[in-house]
Structure formats: structure tokens, C-alpha cells
Amino acid sequence: MTNKRMIKASLLALFSLGAALGVALGDANAQTPASQPSAGGLPARSPFDIPYGMPISLQNANQALQAAEAEAARHGWPEAIAVTDPSGELVAFAKMDDTQNSSPNIALRKAATAARFRRDTRTFYNGFEAGHTYSATLDPSVVASPGGYPLVIGGKIVGAIGCSGGSGDQDADICKAGADALK
Structure with a gap:
């Protein structure tokens, strides 16, 4: 190989190496944001710290279930209504006539989410609407839809109620009636 060819081959190899390093460094820099996104700030205490009872x-x-069912009937909204214990296990259930077939399972999942995470399921919905989908990584059974409320008696979470069959706001209205019946 002549000197000219060796120099040309060396330059080509050096250029290829530089291009490969540039791509690698460019990819690494693209994956490392300048600042990390906020995880919601640092509140003085947890906003969802109601103790379990x-x-x-x-x-x-049954009292919560009947109040929720009466509210749904008053509006003519066919609903499935589930009441769970604090761990999300079913305690009482009603499926009104003409409720869509998917609603019983959704109502139970909403109640379980509200009980286990100690918050209204609208909280997850609002997070998703704002583009914060991290809660989907916490538990695959999380329901991010309005219509799941913790049930509180004596300042402690004793369970939750979940409603499904209408719009999210309709479901939430019915659940609120059930939760309010225990106050």
C-alpha cells in the first residue's frame, strides 16, 4: 500500500470513528434532559394521609350502596355500584337494570383504586389529563376515571365506593351521594 493510500484509509477511518462518536454522544445527550420534570413538588405532608380504619x-x-342507587335512579342513570373494604375487596354490589355490561368490573376497579390509594379516582384522571401518566406505572389496575371515592367513618378510611355506567361526572355524583350517606 502506498503512502497516499494509507493516509487516505487512515483519514477515512478517523472520519468514520468521529461520526460514530458524534452519533453516540448526540444520542446520549438527547436522552439526558437538562433538568428533571417535577414530581409534584414537596408538600409538608402527604395530601392523601387519611389513616385506614x-x-x-x-x-x-349497604347504606352507602342504597344512597348511591337512589341518586342514580333519581336521575335515570343505570349504574353498577361496588363497595369495597380498605384493601379493595368487594363487600356489597348492585347492578341496576339496563347497565352496560362492562360497568360491574369497572365499578369494582374504581372502588379498589380509591380504597388502596386513599384518594378520589378523579385525582388520577386529572393527572392523565395534565400529561402526567406516571401513575400508570404504579399499578396496572389503577383506574384513572372519575367515579371512585374513599369511604370515611370517624376520620378513617373504612372502604371505598365505585360507580360506572354513565359519564365520569355522573359516576362521581352517584359515588358522592353514597359517601355522604356515611357522614
């Missing part, structure tokens, strides 16, 4: 009694679960 003893599981809801069947009598109280």
Missing part, C-alpha cells in the same frame, strides 16, 4: 361493616356498605 377497620373494614366497613355490611350494614354501612
Whole structure:
């Protein structure tokens, strides 16, 4: 190989190496943002720190269920309504006539989410609407739709109520009636 060819081959190899390093460094820089996105700030205390209490009694679960069902009937909204204990296990359930077939499972999942995460399921909905989808990475069963409320008696979460069959706002209205029946 002549000197000219060796120089040409060396320059070509050096150019290829530089291009490869540039791509690698460019990719690395593209994956490392200048600043990390906020995770919601640093509140002085958790906004969802209502303590858990003893599981809801069947009598109280039925009281919440009946109040929610009466609210749904008053509006003519066919609903599935589930009441769970604090761990998200079913305690009481009603499916009104003409409720869509997917609603019973959704109502139970909304109630379980509200109970286990100690918050109204609208909180997850609002997060998704704002572009914060991280909650989907927490638990695959999280429901990010209005219509799941924790049930609080004596300042403690004893369970939750979940409603499905209408719009999110309709479901939330019905759940609120059930939760308010225990106050």
C-alpha cells in the first residue's frame, strides 16, 4: 500500500470513528434532559394521609350502596355500584337494570383504586389529563376515571365506593351521594 493510500484509509477511518462518536454522544445527550420534570413538588405532608380504619361493616356498605342507587335512579342513570373494604375487596354490589355490561368490573376497579390509594379516582384522571401518566406505572389496575371515592367513618378510611355506567361526572355524583350517606 502506498503512502497516499494509507493516509487516505487512515483519514477515512478517523472520519468514520468521529461520526460514530458524534452519533453516540448526540444520542446520549438527547436522552439526558437538562433538568428533571417535577414530581409534584414537596408538600409538608402527604395530601392523601387519611389513616385506614377497620373494614366497613355490611350494614354501612349497604347504606352507602342504597344512597348511591337512589341518586342514580333519581336521575335515570343505570349504574353498577361496588363497595369495597380498605384493601379493595368487594363487600356489597348492585347492578341496576339496563347497565352496560362492562360497568360491574369497572365499578369494582374504581372502588379498589380509591380504597388502596386513599384518594378520589378523579385525582388520577386529572393527572392523565395534565400529561402526567406516571401513575400508570404504579399499578396496572389503577383506574384513572372519575367515579371512585374513599369511604370515611370517624376520620378513617373504612372502604371505598365505585360507580360506572354513565359519564365520569355522573359516576362521581352517584359515588358522592353514597359517601355522604356515611357522614
